[in-house]
Amino acid sequence: MDKQIIIKLKKTFEDYAKEVEGVEFWFARELQILLGYDKWENFLNAIEKAKIACKNSSHDVNDHFPDVKKMVEIGSGAKREIDEIMLTRYACYLIAQNGDPRKEEIAFAQSYFAVQTRKQELIEQRIAFQERLEARQKLVASETELSKLIYERGVDDDGFARIRSKGDQVLFDGCTTAQMKSKLKVPQSRPLADFLPTITITAKNLATEITNFNVKKDELQGENSITKEHMQNNAGVRTLLVRRGIKPEELPSEEDIKKLERKVKKDEHKIANNSKHKKEIKH
Secondary structure (H helix, E strand, C coil), X not given: CCHHHHHHHHHHHHHCCEEECCEEEEEHHHHHHHCCCCCHHHHHHHHHHHHHHHHHCCCCHHHHCXXXXXXXXXXXXXXXXXEEEEEEHHHHHHHHHCCCCCCHHHHXXXXXXXXXXXXXXXXXXXXXXXXXXXXXXXXXXXXXXXHHHHHCCCCCHHHHHHHHHHHHHHHCCCCCHHHHHHXXXXXXXXXXXXXXXXXXXXXXXXXXXXXXXXXXXXXXXXXXXHHHHHHHHHHHHHHHHHHCCCCHHHCCCCCCHHHHHHHHHHHHHHHHHHHHHXXXXXX
């Protein structure tokens, strides 16, 4: 496809983009024209096929193809209401995939929406990575504080390990830390939390924070009293999760947190190098 045509089509598609509450979308009747469909009925058929593909991909059709009403001018300043559909970027991508790629508009749209959708996925993925890293760092901090607190109250490192293990056993409905490691295929030499999803890491942190608070507030002493406190807090957190349909012991493992840290550092290194390279070019 000629470069000038690509530039023209890119500008056209971007000019028709709308945004509501941070969500980018296109109106179906405008996309119909952009994709070269002469008849609305034919374009509706393409939309219906796209909806089926959306549903088969386990996405909520209503999130990507919401029906709306729109006022249009019909001449002499008069207006009337027509049926319209708001299409997210993903919806537009699915519609383009059902079109004829021999048409320049369709061929462009297939690549345009695919690339942009992938960028959105990468942004969301990185944000999820960051949230998981932050949750893990908070858990490390709260467990470090607990370790210091109980050491001051006559509990050694082995006692801390037992307290934490008892808490895990309650949180995971009777499964010990070792059993959860085996279930999730976590190396025995690595912390279980490095392979847990964000929600479980956050749950462990909340239980630990409550334990820290009550150990100080109630001036708890010795391994037995602190173990009892920590188990009660994990039980409370588990009850909350289960009420919301979440069973920590049934959630799958996630990517090694250490790998995520290396990915983030690698990305930061690339950004720094790219910025430096651009600065050198300017000079």
